[in-house]
Amino acid sequence: MSDGGERAVESLFEDLYEYAPCGHLSTTIDGIIIRVNKTLLKWTGYQHAELVGHAFVSFLRPGSQLMFETRYLSVLHLRGEVKEVAVSFRHANGTALPMMINSTVTTAGNGEPATIRTAVFDASERQMYERELLAAQRKAEASETRIRVLQNASRVLSEATTDSALSNQLTKITREAFAASNVSMYLLNAEGKLDLTAGNPALGLLDLSGDGPAGELARMEGTRILSRADLVAESSGLAEVMRSAQVETLVSVPLSDEASPLGVLISTFTRSRSFEADDIGLYEALARQSAQVLTRIHLHQQLEQLTLIDQLTGLASRRLIHKRLSDAVTLSRLNRRSIALLLIDLDGFKLINDELGHATGDSVLSEIGSRLSSVVRHGDLVGRLGGDEFVVLCEDVKPEEVDRVVQRLHAVLREPLTGRASQKRVTGSIGTILYLGGVPDHIPPDLLLEQADEAMYRSKRAGKNQDTTVIVGDTSPAEGLPIL
Incomplete structure (x- = not known):
């Protein structure tokens, strides 16, 4: 070449x-x-x-x-x-x-x-590709984690039967899902104020119903992410509260049933945190699940309450009477304090019902229920078993107190009726069981009710407007007071 x-x-x-x-x-x-x-x-x-x-x-x-x-x-x-x-x-x-x-x-x-x-x-493009791949992988893992959290929450929260149980489970799930320093649950009470139901008080504050910084937090609508640094710039009173509580970031998520507020879930973090849209979505999904369960719990409680209250008179229902009587018997055996069970059957009520109709009869029953409640001792239970049969349960009572209650009941029953039944009269046949404290053998509440009913019928057979007392547990009864 x-x-x-x-x-x-x-x-x-x-x-x-x-x-x-x-x-x-x-x-x-x-x-x-x-x-x-x-x-x-x-x-x-x-x-x-x-x-x-x-x-x-x-x-x-x-x-x-x-x-x-x-x-x-x-x-x-x-x-x-x-x-x-x-x-x-x-x-x-x-x-x-x-x-x-x-x-x-x-x-x-x-x-x-x-x-x-x-x-x-x-390697710029390769590095960019690897970063995108890593980001996609992390997003997929985060999505899988969110799904797992929601599935677990759906199972755990649905098992809750009380506000307290739901609140404890929700705060635990939220704290673990977001690695929060503290999660607090507040629910609205009957007065429309927020009560702490789980977790430590958010920012050390118990009352979120006032007009101060805590109240400002409770009134926020929608999910809010609050940074202490941002609040300082806005001159918000919450900034100082967060500083005192060593909180840098706060997330507030409301719980509501359609348009009705139920409470608020508050998460706090001791360091600055940022949240993606998917994170907020998880917060709100947990809040929706909880709101649904809360609504179910409240409906169940309302239904439960309906079964405990007689709808006509507003007195205790047969179910509540049975529950209170069972508890009273158990307590009496332990504390050696007597209880009295009085069963009242109205004399002359059937005539009113037959001649004036059921509407007037219902009105009379409601009036009688109010009268009975007005003359018993504070804390005594007044209930309606059904028909024209009423019950009074007195706990921690002495025999002489029982006699005074019986006499007041007779007196109030003999008073003139009002309304369409004003020309009619009713009285009461009363059967009383005096259950002495410390009775060694357990006696079922149903048996006490049966014996009270039998004592009441003795009063009716004696000429109505009478009363009969039976003592349980007396070893040396007075004459005329039979022993079970």
């Missing part, structure tokens, strides 16, 4: 080296740069003189320098090459330039290492 041809080939190879689609550099065995191509200069923004003569490691960012010196060089000298090593190079403008490098050790004629030749690839 002629000299001209050789120069042309050399020029071609030089051109391929300088403008290769990847960067090239050569260093001494000690890592001093001795040659770079134009592609690398263009990528890194340096001039030729700024790189050549300087240690390659000095252009790496701190994390890559440590890896380069402790692992890269040792593997290179041991194996003679390294492939696809990721490093972060410092661009001339100071920014980080992700690189992927392949290096090979070349030897001199005597077989000793002479130079290190390195091919450099711009």
Whole structure:
């Protein structure tokens, strides 16, 4: 080949080296740069003189320098090459330039290492792709976690039967899901004020119903994320409260049943936190689930209340009478204090019902119920078993007190009726069971009711408007007081 041809080939190879689609550099065995191509200069923004003569490691960012010196060089000298090593190079403008490098050790004629030749690839797009892939993976994992939290919440919350049980479960689930420092649950009471039902008081405050910073928190509508730094800029009173409680971020999520507010869920964090839209969605989904369960609990409680109250008179129903009597008997055996069970059947009521109709009869029953309630002792239970039968339960009572209650009942029953029944009269046949405290053997409440009913019929057979008392547990009864 002629000299001209050789120069042309050399020029071609030089051109391929300088403008290769990847960067090239050569260093001494000690890592001093001795040659770079134009592609690398263009990528890194340096001039030729700024790189050549300087240690390659000095252009790496701190994390890559440590890896380069402790692992890269040792593997290179041991194996003679390294492939696809990721490093972060410092661009001339100071920014980080992700690189992927392949290096090979070349030897001199005597077989000793002479130079290190390195091919450099711009890894910016790869790094961006890996970041997007990692972000997508994290988003998928977060989505899976949210689904798992909601599934667990659906199962656990649906098992709650009281406000307290629901509140405890919701605060626990929320605290674990968001790694919150504290989660508090507040529910509206009958007076329309918020009561703490689970967790520690938010920001150390118990009363969220006032006009101060705590009240400001309770009145917020919709989900709110509050940063103490932002509140300081807004001159909000909550900023100082949060500072005192060492809270940097607060999340407030209302609970409501359609348009009716039920309460508020408050999470606090001791450090600054940011939340994605999906995080807020999880908060609100938990709030919706809880609101649905709360509504069910409240409906159940209302239905339960209806079964405990006689709808006509507003007195205790048969079910509540039975429950209170059972509890009273158990307590009496333990504290050795007597109870009295009075069963009242109205004399003359059937005539009113037959002649004046059921509406008037219902009115009379309601009036009688109010009268009976007005003359018993404070704390005594007045109930309606059904029809024209009423019950009075007196706890912690003495025999002479029972007699006074019976006489007051007779007196109030004999008073003239009002309304359409004003020309009619009713009286009461009363059967009383005096259950003495400390009775050793358990007596079922149903048996006491049966015996009270039997005592009442004795009074009717005696001529109505009478009363009969039976004592349970008396070892030396007075004459005329039968023993069960």
